[in-house]
Amino acid sequence: MSYLDLSSVSKTYGGKVQAVKDLNLSINTGEIVALLGSSGCGKTSTLRMIAGFEDVTAGEIRVNGTAIHQLPPARRGVAMAFEGYSLYPPLTIRENIAFAMKAERLDAAQVETRVKDIARLVELEDVLDRYPSSVSGGQQQRASLARALVRKADLHLLDEPMGQLEPQLRALLRGRVKHFIQERGLTAILVTHDQTEANALADKIAVMEDGELQQFDTPTALKDNPANLFTGTFIGEPPMNVFPAGMRRENRQVIFGLGDGVSLAYDEARFSPDLRDRLEKNRDQIAIGVRPHAVRLSEDGLPAEVLVNQWLGDQTHIAASFAGGSIVSVIHDRAKVQAGERVGVSVAPEDLHIFDGSTGTAISHGGQLA
């Protein structure tokens, strides 16, 4: 049985703005789940409803089968790291962290040990006796994270817990925090707009957009089997290339006509029979998606003209005009091609993501029905 259940949860602000629409989500004990989405997608509203700082307009939130959405925050057994840090200014960092454990009624030595342990984890030992106003934003954020993690709670809610940290520290803390959470078997929900963070920390990711849950799956599944065009283009860096297309069958081949008379032709055996039937139904309304890593540049491919060649230090991003639009390819090495040069583009059938062109729903991934 799942541990935290959100069933048909909706949030409407002022009777007009629908921040969260009919959200269903089940989280198991010991899972780390990321709510991922762009600003205003409803992820923070969802988190605050779980914490109890926002009323649930409709629906239910249950922990261990007990409805908690009517309870005051104090009785929900949740710990939270706030996006705005929200440290209490008159207390030192140490007191701020210790303060969170007050309800547990520990003796001073135990509190001290736990504060020290958590401070070591988030690299805050040096500033424990300073006041929030005299430490940097990144340190305040780590203090806020420490204050949430130090508590023994049923559920840990982390709202953008690492947004202000410098990249090296962020990478280090991701590993440590994940280890800390897993080691103690804690259940955590993380809100972020950074997919690297979500991928690194979370067991499962809930992708949200416009108040609606788009897909709830493991990071790998999100990447390999996006449920719709939104998740497909939202997950992955650089984003997936998408082309509107039509489909026809000729000479035992499946041919996708892209813009500008360019077409991708494949042996029909590469597509399962039921997929071929499904594609027939949608023949004029198809969107073809290809991950930049799967775009191969070769002599004998379809014609494209290089627009930009960007070397990022560890990989090259090449943007080329292709089929009436542009296509981005990632190469794990320096590439010599220059802007204006002609290159050939090819895509293997197993790398194709095919979506319904009108609804955006996924039809197939790699030749198999989605």
Add this chain to the structure above:
Amino acid sequence: MHHHSPIERVLRGIALLIVVLFFMFPIFWILLMSLQTNETILRSPPSIVFEPTLSNYAAIIAGRLDSNVASMGIDFMSNLMNSVILSVGSVALALVLGVPAAYAFARHKFRGSEDIAFTLLSFRFAPPLLVLLPLTLYFQQIGLADTYFGLIWVYQLICLPLILWIVRGYFEDISPDVEHAYRIAGHSWFSTFRRISLPLAAPGIAAAALLAFIFAWNNFIFALVLASADKQPVTVGALAFVTASGIQYGQIAAAVVLSITPTLALALYAQRYLVEGLSLGAVKG
């Protein structure tokens, strides 16, 4: 600190001195007057060289007004006491009512909350005399006229909006998440209000209370209309110095010195709260 040349520092000092003298002069002059007899005050041209006397203070504290014609009793010390009771009482009541209300207005947007808050502010718009005359009639009917409680109630017209609006701003400056962080650690909203919000807004509450106290202390018209002799504060009591045999400037000055002392002392004491109040904005929200 910036580095300045000595000349610059001297000039700056002189400029500050002029400003201080300009603003403090009336108080300084009153202080001098309070130490003179009516004769030395009224001589022409005025001079700051005189033989100081404490007779004015003695007369006021003893409650006897001796003019060159006659001697009459005044009750200035009980006026002073009335001022203290009325001002402290109204500020206390306004704090008890206004601070929770300010918190509610700052944290909860309920239907009509802005209208109610504005209505409370609008008490300050009406000319007091307009409300006072009908109020007097009502107060006489329900037996509140000429009582401390009735006066303190009416003084809420001055104190409550002031405290409500100033303190509301301070509460709004505190990030709600600071309170949330405390609540989620297992505390009720009331203990959050008491342990987190109140201490954080304390400088603002002190500043608002001080202002309200000064306004209440300086009020004249409410007490003039609603209070009889034994409930009158100093502002109304000072009228007694205008006697048939002339205006007792020396005693008025001594009375003024006595009556501004509490507010002045309070303001000096609360200065650090006002400064803290200003730095509250530095808290990351």
